[in-house]
Amino acid sequence: MASTDNLSSSSLATVASQVKFSELCGLLEKIQKTQGNDKKRRILKDFFDKWREFHLRLHENDKNTVDSVYPAVRLLLPHLDKERVAYGIKEHTYAKLLIEVLCLGKDSPDANLLLHYKAPKTARAEAGDFASVAQRVLKNRCPDKGLLTIDEVNRDLDAIAIANTSKAKDTVHKHMVHLLTSLSATEQKWLIRMIMKELKVGLSQSSVLNVYHPDAEELYNVNNNLEKVCLALRDPKTRAHEVGITIFSPFSPMLGERASPDKVEEIMEKSMYFIETKYDGERFLLHKNENEYKYFSRNGNEYTHVFGSNIFDGTLTPFIANCFKKDVKKCILDGEMLGFHAASNTFGTKGEQFDVKSRDVVERSGYQPCLQVFDILLLNDKVLTNCPLKERLPLLEDVFSPVEGRIVRSVYKPAYTNQECADALNEAIDNKEEGIMVKLADSVYRPNTRKGGWFKIKPEYVGGLTDELDLLIVGGYFGVGHRGGMMSHFLCAVAEPPVEGEKPSVFHSFCKVGSGYSKKRLRDFNIQLAQHWQVYDKKNPPEHLKLASGFKEKPDAWLLPEKSCIVQVKAAEIIESDRFKAGCTLRFPRVEMIREDKQWYECMTTTDIETLKQKSGGKLAGSRFELDMTEEPTKKKRRTAHQTVKPKLMEQFKGIDTSTVIQVSKLLEGKEFCIINGPLHFPKHNLEEKVVEMGGVVVQNPDTKTLCVIAEADKLTVRVKNLIKNNKYDIVKADWLVKVIESNTWIPWSPADMISVTPATQKVFQQGFDQYGDSYTALTTEDELQNVFKRINNVEPLSEEEIVELEEKYFPDDSPYGLFRTCRIYIDSNLVLSFPDTHIKNCPLDLLQLELRFFGATVTDKLDTRVSHVIVHEKDLSRIAQMKEIRHSRQKKFHIVKEDWVRACMEEGTVCSERSYEL
Structure with missing residues (x-):
């Protein structure tokens, strides 16, 4: 100094x-x-x-x-x-x-x-x-x-x-x-x-x-003011034993820790807790002192200039100032600032791309700010942070009267068990909500901590509840700091659906991901891709990669698809976005794993993403939670030195000892087989013995020299299924090899003998057989003809997805006749209208049914498990509760909408969001 x-x-x-x-x-x-x-x-x-x-x-x-x-x-x-x-x-x-x-x-x-x-x-x-x-x-x-x-x-x-x-x-x-x-x-x-x-x-x-x-740190967590902390504690002997929350001084609110429904009883020590809906908004603290108001965000930033300091100014204060009880002079309320859409009477989400902190949010998006209050920290001159939650919550009823769409109280219910928590989470999933909060009833309010007895439970925190997406890495962004000198974030894409039989050649940017992997895994991944990166030139971009107009997410480098790999990504929601060519992106994406078992061309397509969006309005949580879905983690035991017994293959999976087998013919000489299994009357070891007797070679793992893999058609093991996915080897039915052995004659393959064929073999078959496996040149036996007829009879009509592909191929300009092609609709047609002076009785939805079919929808008279939408007439809502109960019990959810939704879709020429029309 x-x-x-x-x-x-x-x-x-x-x-x-x-x-x-x-x-x-x-x-x-x-x-x-x-x-x-x-x-x-x-x-x-x-x-x-x-x-x-x-x-x-x-x-x-x-x-x-x-x-x-x-x-x-x-x-x-x-x-x-x-x-x-x-x-x-x-x-x-x-x-x-x-x-x-x-x-x-x-x-x-x-x-x-x-x-x-x-x-x-x-x-x-x-x-x-x-x-x-x-x-x-x-x-x-x-x-x-x-x-x-x-x-x-x-x-x-x-x-x-x-x-x-x-x-x-x-x-x-x-x-x-x-x-x-x-x-x-x-x-x-x-x-x-x-x-x-x-x-x-x-x-x-x-x-x-x-x-x-x-x-x-404790004082900063309370007042969120660095200058006040430094001034108040400049003497090291001064201790802040009593830290008070004061009006108009910002502080960081109490936070929630992640949890799973099957652990709630344990973490709450079987005590009572409260369950609340977790809304998708922004955390805010409202301070009121007489007729003056201030609003602070979770980070302590003030937004009073937006929401209003008095009854004459702002987007919120003028609408809530009169709702406070007369004896409430001062208070600090903790809550979530949401966007409320008055026309549809619904709350918006962050994924809908409106900023509730903007003064012109209503004009821009139609959403108005609404504060959902779930806690009170100060009432008049009494600080309530040391009172248990069960005493603070009832006080909210004496502070203000709720005003719909402006200020509301959070609804909470007491609970004790894991099952009650699981039921609440499933209800949130059914209602397409973000998740739930569980709070210990005896918890006191501790600013800026996640260790105070509050827990947040979302579907994405629980394995198996959210859809996982397989995306292709197409670009990279150089890191900074400890990630400097390597790619720290990656641009992921989805493929344009390719022509059948071909690999995709064009990819649309979809999201940018930079979390979910450890530093070591990131370094290893960078080493794996290092030699394939190429600098991105905006003037000469790669032809296979399509970015959004304006290059809003231009990567620092790119690589060829065949040099890249697929990553499995998990996220909370698919949201609209103009930053990516796909027109949408992921909210809170993170890498779950690198799919080394998948080839680059097996990534998801734009059609797959659109299907996911339509399935549940973009939410990637559709499955229900069951308490037996998660396993109790086993405690790590101290390692002790002891003799280990190496695991051995079961006898039926071992290869035979060929040293004692005597060759008796040269029928299979020069041919190598990998035999997975065989029929009961001719098991694996017998087939291998016969192959060696006939001069063939048997291996346990196929390679480039292997002629084919032999497997039992009725017993497709996991190993066989993986080989089918890789599509590197011809996989032949064991019955074919049995016929060769029993007839002692080489029999060329036919399509009927195959479980899976490589592209090269497929081309050979196309030259000698028709699409049903009937040979152009060889005489057909009675049994072979019967098999051909079976394959013809088993040909299924085109699926809805195949019809959509045909429409995209032959009607590239968005034919309106396929507007509802992906929708399976059940019409609630119990309402019947009688016409005076006639015997005519008619359902007002009959014409709508015809129109839906005309525009490609599948209309069913049964509320089966494949239904995506239920149309209800506004004059008869008597079965809404029953249908919601049915929806609650199903894995795949359906929308219950008014007929106005259909009209809106027809007018817009696209499938509109169901949010504004749902019942």
Whole structure:
């Protein structure tokens, strides 16, 4: 720290005005290079101790000095600085500014280095870390040591943040130039990381706060204000034993931990808990003090300017101010801000791409903000956080009267068992909701923690409840930080449905995924694909890859489909998006596994994605949870040294010992067989023995020399099914080999002898046999003719999917006659109207039934398991409850909609969302 000697009294304002920014950067350099969290913490503690000592010396000279370490801490924890939410400066903008200030040529090596900092071949060891790349460029262009203090740097950063809010680009440029010309290259590196809000020194937020003061993190979790924390705890002897929640001071709310329905009794210790619906909105805290209101998000950001500070302003306050009871002067409510669509009387989801925090949300989307309140933390002057949840919830009834579509109370019900939790989750799945919350009835409110007795349960957290998608990796994005120098995120695509018998050749971008894998798996995966990546050139894009117009998700690199692989991706929902060519994308995608058992051309198609969207309105949860779906995890036992017995193959799976078999003929000489199994009267070991006797070769695993795989047609094992999927070998029925052995004559294969054929064999068959397996040249026996007739009789009519493919092939301009082709519709036609003075009785939905069939729908008179929609007339809703009960019990859900949905689809020329028409 700098000395305070000979300083004028006017300069003794703050420590920050006396400490050089270079000292803080030196501290960060030292912490970054030190190994071990404890050693890093000791270095930081020395810094804080010296700061406090410096402040005491300043205080001796000027008793009015009020100072804290906040100016330094806001630079050490830039992501917590609420005063500077955004600078409007990202790496590319910063690079262009450096090029301009340094007068670099646009095509110079240093300019390319800055603009393409992610590319490993140009950035070398600094790949992906823009700050380090900038330091390298600035090394010989800056002073050895900067002259600015911490206070001066903060003033410049404050000015940039304010100017960015008001779109004053000239002011931003002015202060950026001042910083660039006043700091050393090393200081520039740390300044860039502060602006990008990521220091990368190996110390967590919790570590920094706890080093400063043992109560700092707890206090920050309550008030969410870094400056107040630093000021209140500047004396290390001060302890925050009583941390109070105060009106109009933001804090981080209590959070929920992940859980599974089969564990609820255990984690709740068989005590009572409450179940609530988990709505898909944004967490908000409402503060009310008399006639003044403030709204804070989960991260402590204030949105009062949107929702309104008083009854005359905002998108929400004018509609709820009069609903509070007269004796409620102050309160803090915790809840979820939802979008409510008044016309359809439904709540929207984040996937519908509207921002409830926007002032013009109603004009843009028709959704109005509605606060769903599920907790109360302060009532008048009493803080309620230490009261158990079962005492806090009843108080909500005395705080406000609900207003539909504006402010409502969460509905909760008490429960004790796993089964009650499982039933609630299944009900949420049936209603296409996000999931449920379960909360311990005795839980107190603990800000910013997931360990307080609240748990969130979603279908995607439970294995087997959500659809998993097989997608092809078509592009990659260079990582930053610890993922620098390799691809950290991947662009995934789905295929255009190819012509039958051919592999797909065109792929539509679908989603970007960057989670679900470990660092080691990511490194291994990068090594696997490293030699196949090619730099993406926007002017000359690959023909097989189709991106959205405007290249909104342009990858850094791409690779050929045949050099790529399929990944199994799990997500919560398919949502509309114009960022990807598919027209939709995934919400919360993550990689479950790399499908090494699948070929690149076996990825999902655009048709598959559309089918999934139609199935349940985009939600990827359709299965019901049963308590026996998950297995209890076994406890790990301590390993003890003991003699292990190696597992052995059962006798029926072993190959025979051919050393004692004597060859008796050359019928099968030069032919290699892999025999999986055989019929009861001629099992595997007997077939193998006969093959060897006839001069053939038997192997247990097929390879390029293997003629065919022999298997019993009625017993397709898992191994045989996998071989069929790979389609590398001809798989022949064991009966064919038995006929060869018994007749002692080589019999060429016919289609009737095959279980699976390779493309090469298929071409041979097409030259000698018709589509039913009848030979063009050989005489047909009575048995063979009977088999041909069976295959003709077994030919099924075209499926709905095949009809859709034909329509897409022959009616590429969206023929309206296939509008409802993928829909199977049951019409509730019990309502009959009689016409006066006639004997005519008619159902008002009869004409609709004809129209549906005309436009491609399958109309059924039974509510079977394949039904996708039920049409109900508005004048007869008597069977709605019964049909919902049927839907509740089924795996595949169906929509119950008014006839208006059909009319809307016909007018729009496409299948509209059922949300606005559901009953």
